[in-house]
Amino acid sequence: MSTIEDVAKLAGLSRTTVSRVINNHPYVSEDKRKLVIEAMNQLGYVPNSSARSLRSQKTDVIALFVPRIMNPFFSQLVESMEMAAAEKGYQLIICQTRYSPEKELNYMNLLKTKQVDGVILASIQNEWKVLEPFLDYGPIVLCNEFDEQANVPSVMLDQAQGGYIATKHLLEQGHRRIAYCQGGTRSNVASHREIGFRRALLEYGIEFEERYAFRDAFSSEDGRRVFHQMMKLSAPPTAVFTGSDEVAAGIVSEAIKCGYSVPEQLAVVGFDNQAITELMEPTITTVHQPVEKMAHKALEVMVEKIRSRKYRRREVYEFPIELIVRESTVSNRLAK
Amino acid sequence: MSTIEDVAKLAGLSRTTVSRVINNHPYVSEDKRKLVIEAMNQLGYVPNSSARSLRSQKTDVIALFVPRIMNPFFSQLVESMEMAAAEKGYQLIICQTRYSPEKELNYMNLLKTKQVDGVILASIQNEWKVLEPFLDYGPIVLCNEFDEQANVPSVMLDQAQGGYIATKHLLEQGHRRIAYCQGGTRSNVASHREIGFRRALLEYGIEFEERYAFRDAFSSEDGRRVFHQMMKLSAPPTAVFTGSDEVAAGIVSEAIKCGYSVPEQLAVVGFDNQAITELMEPTITTVHQPVEKMAHKALEVMVEKIRSRKYRRREVYEFPIELIVRESTVSNRLAK
DNA sequence: CTGTTAGCGCGTTCAC
DNA sequence: GTGAACGCGCTAACAG
Numbered sequence A, B: 001m002s003t004i005e006d007v008a009k010l011a012g013l014s015r016t017t018v019s020r021v022i023n024n025h026p027y028v029s030e031d032k033r034k035l036v037i038e039a040m041n042q043l044g045y046v047p048n049s050s051a052r053s054l055r056s057q058k059t060d061v062i063a064l065f066v067p068r069i070m071n072p073f074f075s076q077l078v079e080s081m082e083m084a085a086a087e088k089g090y091q092l093i094i095c096q097t098r099y100s101p102e103k104e105l106n107y108m109n110l111l112k113t114k115q116v117d118g119v120i121l122a123s124i125q126n127e128w129k130v131l132e133p134f135l136d137y138g139p140i141v142l143c144n145e146f147d148e149q150a151n152v153p154s155v156m157l158d159q160a161q162g163g164y165i166a167t168k169h170l171l172e173q174g175h176r177r178i179a180y181c182q183g184g185t186r187s188n189v190a191s192h193r194e195i196g197f198r199r200a201l202l203e204y205g206i207e208f209e210e211r212y213a214f215r216d217a218f219s220s221e222d223g224r225r226v227f228h229q230m231m232k233l234s235a236p237p238t239a240v241f242t243g244s245d246e247v248a249a250g251i252v253s254e255a256i257k258c259g260y261s262v263p264e265q266l267a268v269v270g271f272d273n274q275a276i277t278e279l280m281e282p283t284i285t286t287v288h289q290p291v292e293k294m295a296h297k298a299l300e301v302m303v304e305k306i307r308s309r310k311y312r313r314r315e316v317y318e319f320p321i322e323l324i325v326r327e328s329t330v331s332n333r334l335a336k
Numbered sequence C: 001c002t003g004t005t006a007g008c009g010c011g012t013t014c015a016c
Numbered sequence D: 001g002t003g004a005a006c007g008c009g010c011t012a013a014c015a016g
Helices: A004-011 A015-022 A030-043 A049-056 A072-087 A101-112 A128-137 A159-172 A188-203 A220-232 A245-257 A291-308 B004-011 B015-022 B030-043 B049-056 B072-087 B101-112 B128-137 B159-172 B188-203 B220-232 B245-257 B291-308
Strands: A061-066 A091-096 A118-121 A140-143 A153-157 A178-181 A239-242 A267-269 A286-288 A315-319 A322-324 B061-066 B091-096 B118-121 B140-143 B153-157 B178-181 B239-242 B267-269 B286-288 B315-319 B322-324
Touching (some): A004 A015, A004 A030, A049 B049, A061 A072, A061 A101, A072 A091, A072 B072, A091 A101, A091 B072, A101 A118, A101 A128, A128 A140, A153 A291, A159 A178, A159 A188, A159 A239, A159 A267, A159 A322, A178 A188, A220 A239, A239 A245, A245 A267, A291 A315, B004 B015, B015 B030, B061 B072, B091 B101, B101 B118, B118 B291, B140 B291, B159 B178, B159 B188, B159 B239, B178 B188, B178 B220, B220 B239, B220 B245, B239 B245, B245 B267, B291 B315
Parallel strands (some): A061 A091, A061 A118, A153 A315, A178 A239, A239 A267, B061 B118, B140 B153, B153 B315, B239 B267
Antiparallel strands (some): A091 B091, B286 B322
């Protein structure tokens, strides 16, 4: 384990000069630079990052908070974020809060202990006032999240638009009894989607009916359950808006299993544009979210905030969202 | 940003005593301990981790190498590994090699620069002799991987058994022309599965036919392609073993789209037991891998190696694998 | 252009 | 039981 001192000795120079070479400082003669590089190679020297961090007060590490990774939406977010980080020379520490405020709070200490230069929250489990004090220790950037109270940058998708275009699509197909089926995360992703959903209904002069609303659907199993709950209603819905492709897939799968035809008897629209939407029979209409763009932007903003050290200001970056029409909402039986 | 010095001053004690309290050292009187804790709380003091790392020569961070996260198998691995790490007080840095030897090599410097205490490889892109020199800087543990040359711990699943039981199941269903369809990763996960596949065939006195082998199938799209390739053969296979549920789903989806019935005209078995296997119609028979157990064990072994500093020895931990029979291999038309 | 020197914040002998 | 002092490896003044 060689140190900068060893390199200096071998090259017959001082530590300073070696340090200058490492950090591409100007004012080092070409000969000495060669000497240093030679010595470094010979020793297989690499600077110790703890020492560097201690000295420079930065770690080049960013923490990314997600509720869990297995959820395909977050998988994609983590994947994109890691690539963006690598591109900028940062490492990513993954923190799964598992929807637990305690775990979230605990991971927040990474900022306090200076193990990371900043925290990107792709999930918020605590009240903002609980999180805010951590701003004393470094920047926090919200990604796919938003909080009225939080005066920090927020990179997000236009969820209201997502709810709107998906619902409008169903309305255009002639549906009038449309169910709303969403995972009721504490986040306002869900509430924004509902705003869009309601807006579309309003435009068509349709009243939002609470009995058509299911706000506890996260998994495909939930989808199956909701399907049965819906069909038991008097005047059951003819279409359903869902907050995730998994839920949509669960509904479609259960519907078909029970002999219903999709979309003829029940149209279904998902959310996320996951691989599964193209594998199901019928394929599933869904809402595509530019996760990669969002991740890149969030990381870019974070890096800028780390550099400038001015991060206590609300800045909102919003990306548009897009409907992808497939078979689960448009009958193609005739075409076949 | 308060330091240990500040705490000491406020408590009217020396840095040493504060340090002792932090590290639960004995020989600190109860009164002083109270004093220190009081002062720490008052200042909101938290030890600086860079300084600690520099001093103690450890970071409590482990790097996990995966080719990419979006692949559900690796999502699950990362998820489980992160939880196991959190449990043991470690952080996890995610490194996506994206199947690139250069990227892998680059990430390996995390070990050299002492940014991490150890590296868990859930994917190997370089020859072992390229990676081996890094052992001078810390432990490397293989997870879901194996290398003949590597004298390091290896935590894996019995892939040969996986190939065997899946194939045997197809044979028991009466199939005799069975295709082999697998992603030809550089890893020997694939080759072990093939060994099991061949062994099962052998037991039934059936010869392995190269024309039934497709070794370039990774995605559902590949599955669709392979389906057509298979069906164009003279005497096409009546069953297919695949190396991933995505590929299996692609095959099933395409088969049904083309009017084939599964499993009557083509039986399909997947690998990984992903969510999709229960959502497809028909549901997909697959091989369950105890990823969580493997991840926990790998992390446990890593922590032990970090502690003991003796890690240049081959140790193999192997977990059994299990077949889950669903509709894509067993006709239930009669039952319906 | 180059070297000397002083910490960054912490843990740990070694004396008392 | 407690404190003074050293050094982990590095960077950044400050001199020269």
